[in-house]
Amino acid sequence: MTTSAFPEGVKRCSGSQFILWLLPAFLVLLIAAYAMFRVWGFGLNQTNMNDAYGFALWIWADLAVIALGGGAFFSGFLAYIMGVKQVKNIINFAVILGLVCYSMALLLLGLDVGQPLRGWFIFWHANIHSMLTEVAFCLTIYLGVLIVEFIPVILENPKIQRIRFFHHLSHNMHEIMAVFAATGVFLSFFHQGSLGGVPGVLYGRPFAFREGLFIWPWTFFLFTWSAAAVGPLFTASMCRLTEIITGKRLVKDEVYQLLAKISGWMLLTYIIAKSLDTIYWATVTAPSAGFSLMSFYTNNPLYGIWILIAEIVICGFLPALILITQKGRENRRLLFAAAALAIIGLCINRWVMVLQTLAAPLKPFDEWFMYSPAWTEVVTTIMPVAVGIIVISLAYRYLPLFPQERELNP
């Protein structure tokens, strides 16, 4: 008797159709590989970064991708620690998405350093006062946790299950998943926060600098909170996208609605805190260094006050209000439109905290520093999407990701 490589009781497309579907993603990957070869081979002069933009597109991508991948830790927290059973129907998908996000973020960080072969210095010669050190430690260990969380999902492939040891291993790992999930939550809290601390501690950069609690600037808490709020929305949106592409229902609406409800309230509280933080920064912190609010939003071709309004009102309060109302959640289109807005808002937040921080002139005789990424940066930043498509497609095809799939597709 031969065992099918596909999960039990589900239908999958033909092999040739599958390969055809993956082809564009592999093409992007090929171009990205060439860009990576250029950067690692010839150095960072292959990018459009310069001394004013030591941090640029890649650091933004890191911050955004890690925040969106935060769906893995927060869903894990809900499913395994808070015991919210519904979330278990989407947790496998969240873990895979998190794994893609985190591994890609680390790859981009590896590209971004001038001396990649010295990358290990950050661990060996660690300066524990640096937010980046905290990021590196937590990120790397958490990637390990995600791999550990992903292993039992791989082991559930029917062919692998036939090997008894792997059958037992996946069972035993499921049994103590709460331990791994708890470690993941602990690590995520710190690295999501430290990523916020990266700009927040820069007291030489009044656009980013924030006061805070002990060693942690307010951005530390805001970044963690926003990642926990928007991460699950990203997981849900990508899951919905998978449904649209596969033409199948994979997760019940009530799961989406539950995630949306939790995220909605998280988002609302986050955006209120963010607004208060912005008001304090604009009226106290920045003026103490001689800057008015509008000095950060004028005299340049891109960063107008619109970006602040877009982040806080259109991509903050608006989606939060949609998601906390039952009517908003029950309308699937409205729910995912709100999720998309929230995701855009999070990306804007990460962008301004890194790039606008560096763009704003500090010396009165400086001009705004503007930057546009080189093709090498753009294509490697798109790479996580291609890798995501490949990994999720493979996982969906061969692994039982969605416990509700059989029931929803009889």
Place this chain on the structure above:
Amino acid sequence: MFPFAYEWTWYLGQYLFMGAAGFAISVVGAGLTFCIIKSIIDTVQEDEGSSDHH
């Protein structure tokens, strides 16, 4: 990272940071080791169980 490195300083922050990192690694490592050992035992016991049957 370790006390013999130049940048090591003997103070609380250093212990907390490295302690937390070490703790997280230990928990994950111990959990994984437990699962592997238990799975080996389970597999062996299962084998013995099925051979008893014959």
Place this chain on the structure above:
Amino acid sequence: MQKIPSHTKARHFGMVIDVDKCTGCASCMVACYSENNVSFRDEESAKMLSLNWIMVYKLTNGESFPDTEVCYLPQPCMHCDGKEFGKPPCVSVCPAVATDFDWPTGIVSQIYTRCFGCRYCMAACPYHARQFNWWDPVWPADMEKYLSPNVSARTRGVVEKCSFCYHRFQLARQKAYHEGRPEEIGEDEYQTACTQACPSGAITFGDLDNPEHEVYKLKQDRYAFRLLERLNTNPSVYYISKRKWVHRMADNYLEGEVPAAFAENEA
């Protein structure tokens, strides 16, 4: 972060630059390039891609003729003491301790072999005093023979910046030690290359805390100021100018605020 060993004399090196004397000749920049093996490219117009440990900025008061005034402002690394003494903005952020605040001298160091090029320090520095080696350093054929053996050349992919010619301090200290006066280094014995190269005597260098040094007096000048002082970076580089508009160019002021040196006049 090591504090001062008990047997070491504490110094606090700094610079005072009289911008009213600076003619913008850029001798300081040239001297610095040669002293510190700073590499250069064929084409140097893209300032945000080139290396210069000291940069001369041209400022104008924005008035039209005949009221136009120009001021040249040489800017090295500010060797900030930091908001909290010993914690300059760039030092605490470096993940690999590749840059450090030297307590016995107040000099902010950069360890090129330790730096792995994350550039977080560059994001932290409000002065753009730190530069990245985007390319491998290449010197014209015979020039390599003229490189200084006292300063290591940097490789591609690391950050570099002004060191206040720290190797000169080491040489002076070595000389003093051999002459049997280990902690006595005269003001003239340790001077930076830019200070010595300045033809108009605009740059003065010394121990800011030593009353016998010229900089000690100059920094107390009524018209002394520091760049972006309101950010609380506590730079060790002071400037002097009697011109109010120059003071205004050195920091950010809200409407109605006046630079400290001119506050009394206004009142």
